[in-house]
Amino acid sequence: xxxxxxxxxxxxxxxxxxxxxxxxxxxxxxxxxxxxxxxxxxxxxxxxxxxxxxxxxxxxxxxxxxxxxxxxxxxxxxxxxxxxxxxxxxxxxxxxxxxxxxxxxxxxxxxxxxxxxxxxxxxxxxxxxxxxxxxxxxxxxxxxxxxxxxxxxxxxxxxxxxxxxxxxxxxxxxxxxxxxxxxxxxxxxxxxxxxxxxxxxxxxxxxxxx
Amino acid sequence: xxxxxxxxxxxxxxxxxxxxxxxxxxxxxxxxxxxxxxxxxxxxxxxxxxxxxxxxxxxxxxxxxxxxxxxxxxxxxxxxxxxxxxxxxxxxxxxxxxxxxxxxxxxxxxxxxxxxxxxxxxxxxxxxxxxxxxxxxxxxxxxxxxxxxxxxxxxxxxxxxxxxxxxxxxxxxxxxxxxxxxxxxxxxxxxxxxxxxxxxxxxxxxxxxxxxxxxxxxxxxxxxxxxxxxxxxxxxxxxxxxxxxxxxxxxxxxxxxxxxxxxxxxxxxxxxxxxxxxxxxxxxxxxxxxx
Numbered sequence: 001x002x003x004x005x006x007x008x009x010x011x012x013x014x015x016x017x018x019x020x021x022x023x024x025x026x027x028x029x030x031x032x033x034x035x036x037x038x039x040x041x042x043x044x045x046x047x048x049x050x051x052x053x054x055x056x057x058x059x060x061x062x063x064x065x066x067x068x069x070x071x072x073x074x075x076x077x078x079x080x081x082x083x084x085x086x087x088x089x090x091x092x093x094x095x096x097x098x099x100x101x102x103x104x105x106x107x108x109x110x111x112x113x114x115x116x117x118x119x120x121x122x123x124x125x126x127x128x129x130x131x132x133x134x135x136x137x138x139x140x141x142x143x144x145x146x147x148x149x150x151x152x153x154x155x156x157x158x159x160x161x162x163x164x165x166x167x168x169x170x171x172x173x174x175x176x177x178x179x180x181x182x183x184x185x186x187x188x189x190x191x192x193x194x195x196x197x198x199x200x201x202x203x204x205x206x207x208x209x210x
Numbered sequence: 211x212x213x214x215x216x217x218x219x220x221x222x223x224x225x226x227x228x229x230x231x232x233x234x235x236x237x238x239x240x241x242x243x244x245x246x247x248x249x250x251x252x253x254x255x256x257x258x259x260x261x262x263x264x265x266x267x268x269x270x271x272x273x274x275x276x277x278x279x280x281x282x283x284x285x286x287x288x289x290x291x292x293x294x295x296x297x298x299x300x301x302x303x304x305x306x307x308x309x310x311x312x313x314x315x316x317x318x319x320x321x322x323x324x325x326x327x328x329x330x331x332x333x334x335x336x337x338x339x340x341x342x343x344x345x346x347x348x349x350x351x352x353x354x355x356x357x358x359x360x361x362x363x364x365x366x367x368x369x370x371x372x373x374x375x376x377x378x379x380x381x382x383x384x385x386x387x388x389x390x391x392x393x394x395x396x397x398x399x400x401x402x403x404x405x406x407x408x409x410x411x412x413x414x415x416x417x418x419x420x421x422x423x424x425x426x427x428x429x430x431x432x433x434x435x436x437x438x439x440x441x442x443x444x445x446x447x448x449x450x451x452x453x454x455x456x457x458x459x460x461x462x463x464x465x466x467x468x469x470x471x472x473x474x475x476x477x478x479x480x481x482x483x484x485x486x487x488x489x490x491x492x493x494x495x496x497x498x499x500x501x
Contacts, residue, residue, distance in 0.1 A: 024252065032248040036241070044236045061236055065244045069251050141231035162220075163228050191221045198227055 017081030025072040036065070039082065042164035043089050049148055049160055050093055060096055064089045079174065086165045087175050090157070140201060147197035151190050158183055159190040451487050454480075459492055471499045 012020055012034040023031035048057035067088050148156055161167045173183045454477050461470035474496055478484040485496050
């Protein structure tokens, strides 16, 4: 199915996520189109960054949205729609890990994350034959993703919820069931680690360009 | 050296870099699949899961509270109306109840209940005596002490305060109405007086009571009659104008003209325009009675 017609999309463009979901639950399918367009990228990347596999991410992504569609009548706008949606995504991810014998989100101390190492090893190597700008961009992205993949799952989770879901500290705490201070601590670790990776990568790129 | 951000858990530079390189999106095929499913879910008819479609649930959500509110409102209205109809029954009938209240009680044996209800609404205190429903009457009678129900003596009637000063305008018309009714159905009120004198009269009373049980409109009078039976009717003060007239007529019909004359004189002393209240058949005789 193609994107919604412009006039229909414009009808809902100003509506909040919560209003859109309620409109959809009331039977206006076009409201879902707008909602999906707003959140599909964030949810997809959240899942992809966690599982590191596009095929699995696709499967999980579809399940998440199907669950959202099925749960439309039960949706109550007591919290942000994004919190609700990312809760569905997180639950689906946990189910996937349980089914595949992995145990993520165990604790903040799970530094020795086997999945992380596997994800880092799975990342493609640099391709020096590509044009320089594209190469730099690609290297930066890959380095960033690799650094993210080395983070403990709970830190990665907090970072992705903040960046992709746009959730606040309190919302992440509510979603994950952790305390505010715990979430703040996780984010601080994640940001410090990624910032360090980003700085070193930029330094090395600058040196390479000389 | 990178400056330390105010909120270490948030780094704008990192966020910008992240967004710049966050380009992964689901495939177009995936988009189409999900959007098609979303449209099918709300566009199709009944759902397999047994849940009604969104189009169907939306009006239901609107109707259910409305229907509940309407039901509650209807029930509340019904209760309110029932209470309005029944509240006068529970109102105490005091010995100093205005004479006209009891007068109407016996004078309205054939008034339909609906008419009574309209009267009650117009004038609640007056309705206290006349709204004795058949079911309530037996229960109500024992609650009335005989001394309280028995009307004041003719003297006290004359001295009694006028119960409905505001309603005096229609008093004449009401009196005429009462007289007509008394003529049309005189027996219920006459019964208690007859009961004191003879056995046939007592039988008559029982018959009247039975009739009253099946005639709601007459129940007020029957209740009054029952109460009066318990008193010594020969010496008891007359309850109201109509009862008084009935008593005079009874004495007259029994040939006790002297007693009837005495009663008439007392009646005249107590009630202004007493002769005007008398039925036509007594007026000729009354004209001959002089103090």
